[in-house]
Amino acid sequence: MIERSHPSLSVGALCRLLSISRSSFYYAPQGDTEMNLALMQLIDRQFMETPFYGVKQMTWHLRNEGHAVNVKRIRRLMRLMRLMPIYQKPNTSKLAKGHKTYPYLLGGLRVDRPNQVWCADITYLPMRRGFLYLVAIMDWFTRKVLAWRISNTLEADFCVEALNEAVHRFGPPEIMNTDSHTIGASSRVV
Template identity: 30%
Template sequence: MPKKYPLEFKKQAIRRYEKGESIPALCQELHISQSTFYHWRNQYRSIQTSAHTYTPAEFDALVRRLQKAEHKLSIIQLSGYLSKVPLQDKLATLEHFHNEMSDLYSVHELCEALDVSRGTFYNHIFRRADRSKYESEKAQLMLKVKQIFDDSEQRYGADKIRTVLAESGLRISAKRVLSIMQELGLHSIRTDAKKVYKNQMRKKQNLLHRKFTTNHPNQVWVSDITYFKIKNAWVYLCAIIDLFSRKVVGYRVSRAASTRLVTTTFRNAYAERGYPQSLTFHSDRGGQYISAAFSKLLQQYNVKHSFSASGTPLDNAVAETFFATFKKEEAYRREYTSERHFRKSVDEYIRFYNEVRPHQTLKYKTPQAFEVTYQGSYIEKPCSYNDAGV
């Protein structure tokens, strides 16, 4: 008959494991099998997020709530109920949320949730405003100029916008269009755009020069984005890795390879790691990483940004190798049935990668154990990467 262990005994064993003690050593000391210990770990381990620490039961409850919310959203979409709600009722609701909760929800999110075009909503706002006739006409004109400018992907200047307006029957001077653009802070592509671009690229220096060695955690992080196709739809995985321990310190899955994917992944990792100082962040020159929003975020935290040379994946070999390993050991071995299935697979693999999988460059320690050893006042010789395996 299997031996029964007290609940407190199991939890104490898991707490010791979370503090850095290895599973083989604990199993030998406590006279239990490793399979038993892994079963306990799945039951009692702490699940840490950037905002809270959950027990497995609490985390499962959170997942059930998320699934329930997703089902409710699917029901609303399938019912067609939103199409039956009068437009004026939708606009009134949007205006209330926009006035009271603009810090929580963007106009794009609000309009998408209630299936109303942004142009219709802006027109509603402008009509409701108490303006003089001139101000009302100007507001409408500003909206049209902004829409034409955005539709051209910020390419058109005043003359081309004036031409598009004239084709729609609205004739105004290029001078007035230019004045509106200046008031809205819109700047079209400059004639010296190539020169400006080259100067910007020249400033984006490679601070690593393929020297993937650091002396302590949170000294250099590397990052990249990969993609995977699930049932004819692409999903994107952004990961951030600490060079010292090869630990994945942040990751996020998204349906879009957007700047928001990168900024959110970095914010969460930065908070999770205790807002480290003197940090260098290395990436390729993808649009998400060279964006103004991400550059501003790194400047805000005084983080140095290092860049790989264009078309040179070896400059970011650690991140590239992690994704190759993830696909070889996990993704290519699965037949994903949904995005949720893929997300769960990523979660489980990264936990395995950080806590269970030994790394050759870490003298066959796990990233988690390598950091714990360092924090325990015994500083291991820094790991070195030679453009080969992890």
């Protein structure tokens, strides 16, 4: 959009008109340095052997190999390479102490109308530091998500809020089914 050889306006004036700095117009992006490219090769090689290494472990490994690197640099390079470590997932299927086990009511049941059977499930969303937990309430017949909530803990409050919202908006179902021990298995809604 900026013509260097404009007959009446200078490059500086054109940059002001477009609300960009003159240095942005002249900036030519630089590629990564040879050192960073070499580090990226080392990171890639090590990541193939230990895909569970995160930024801190990779930094520690490279320092032990004699490279003067810091966490910020390795984080930037791993992001640039789009490397995400594989790590242990949270165990959300532990049976709660003293929790009542409900009978499974859906064996052979024909689901043929809305609000007959709802289901709820919790999944986790990995974040840079820990997890977020997502609960969704869904109608089995329509496959519609009726309500959902996200929480940074596995306390039951966010699940109850989602269920209360779904009941408030659509009325109670005949059967509420979950496979999660934290909410409760199949149970008839009274």
